[in-house]
Amino acid sequence: MVRGVRKARLADVAARAGVSRTTASYILNGRSAEMRISADAVDRVRSAVVDLGYRPNRTARSLRTARTGTVGLVSDSVASGHFASRMLTGASAAARESDLLLLVGETDGDPLVERLLVDQMLDQGVDGIVYATLRHREVSVPLALAQSRAVLLNCVDPASGLPAVVPDEVGGGRSAADLVARCAGPVVVVGDEAEQGSYAGAMRLAGLEERLGELGRTIADVVRCDWTVPAARDAVSCWWTPAARDGALVCLNDRVAMGAYQALAAHGAVVPDDVAVVSFDGSDLAGWLTPTLTSVALPFVALGARAVEVLLAPPGSHAPVTRLAMPVVRGGSVPAAAAVTPGSAG
Amino acid sequence: MVRGVRKARLADVAARAGVSRTTASYILNGRSAEMRISADAVDRVRSAVVDLGYRPNRTARSLRTARTGTVGLVSDSVASGHFASRMLTGASAAARESDLLLLVGETDGDPLVERLLVDQMLDQGVDGIVYATLRHREVSVPLALAQSRAVLLNCVDPASGLPAVVPDEVGGGRSAADLVARCAGPVVVVGDEAEQGSYAGAMRLAGLEERLGELGRTIADVVRCDWTVPAARDAVSCWWTPAARDGALVCLNDRVAMGAYQALAAHGAVVPDDVAVVSFDGSDLAGWLTPTLTSVALPFVALGARAVEVLLAPPGSHAPVTRLAMPVVRGGSVPAAAAVTPGSAG
DNA sequence: CTGTTAGCGCATTCAC
């Protein structure tokens, strides 16, 4: 424990103010009115606090109150992820908002480390734990977690009954449909929807299909490939046919879209004039491409913040699963004429 | 403070094992040999621990020992950064290695929030604080930090005298020089070296120039532009001349290189046949480009880990500034023939 | 080798 100068204790403050520790404690905890403490005593204590540079010892307070003012965030590898780390930004901000400190730990997917980390945080006395994953998927949390105050972030665990905060992938798929429903040519999906055992692909595809159906359209084709730039580039390049002109490519994430861009360029197809491209994630990459990519964004900051909020709310005051909307980040890869007003009947 | 089932205390363990709390404490703190406690007592205590599911109360221990087993990491916006968040990964791993928990907080560059956060962490009783920045730059840390156990990460504060851990940007510049020193055409730098008041640009440029000089070469030109894709694309596109063929573009970061790629493609110049490209950062983006980009990498994970190690080491046992090498991540953007053996006389 | 005792700094119940 690091301390710059000798720290003053509450007793020192009380002594200097000429009151008892109890009185000083009440005043500092905002109960001076309730306890009807004299204004004079309040003033003396307050100035003693300033004079002595008194800071309450949170450890001692925690021992007494059984609350530490900290929440934990354990993840597989959120901080390593390209931009999923923004969940940390959101969680950190929300924690600060409630005057809490955030304990983070990465397990790199190791179940052993995971248990150790959760136990350590519990021992440390965190007031709650957010369990986050890089990919939106199903998990099976350690028993110790399931028995404590916890919230799942970007994942769900049906067995545990823990509340979860996730992106609304189906709604995102529907938004993508709205963006391309009026294009003249075929709507083609790029990317394997079963990628990495993640929920994202299948749900995005489901939403897309559902909404396209409502608008009287269908998915003409699915170009399956890994969610990486080279895989998408090669797959799109092989698949490309002039019949695809005036259609739209719905890429399952931004890296896939980048690969698609490269393939289209190689074939001399111009985005968005010859073919529209939309994708999912809304990562920084979308803004780096030329033309900029229209992408249905993962609201990582909001997800992280909301997870902490749900954690702090009274248990049961939230739906088991909170789905956060995926906002459309508009780029130049989709002609306005291809879009339909969201929610319209088409 | 969250607790699944009623927690057993050390006293319960001692009672069940038929020993005193002291004895139990010694055993659990690995001092049974030193205290010459009977093997029988040790066994009884150990099984009592298991039976009762006893976990030591870290808060109580902290109150007594004045150490909390936590370190803080406060940053401007490291978690928001594209891949700088990996400093967190490194720090988290190093903390775990020493059985410490990591408290993180982002200030978003707000000096007020910064002070609040540092104070809160100090109140919380962290054993030390890592102060990190997204960009490698000079900072002026809050007074409270300067007076406590702290280490700077990716920044320096000459006034504070705090130890710092930073990437060796000059060495990185030298590595870049080695990669392109033998190219037939001119060596041209892309990017404004004074970008964002950061140290990175100037130091990379200095290292590049220094090493090129040793090898009998010079920087032919500097194409100044912001470190963004569109700015670099436009700048390189305007500047491009057939005279640049067979030369090399040294881009000050990967996004600049991406812009350069786009400009070169527009002019029909092929990488690496017509022109070599190297850059700095070693971000994921480097692997997404075609051909993949050879980049001198920022060792973010190692930086984060080292910062925690320096924090935990006895004060004064490290140089004031620890510079970590920037490893070259080889891609396909530089012909082997253009390179020289690092460290050779050329 | 083991038990007794005394705090760590704070919140809180109960007398005054």
Place this chain on the structure above:
DNA sequence: GTGAATGCGCTAACAG
């Protein structure tokens, strides 16, 4: 309105 006394759970002198 205020102060004395108690205990959160643990560690570490000190005595036996």
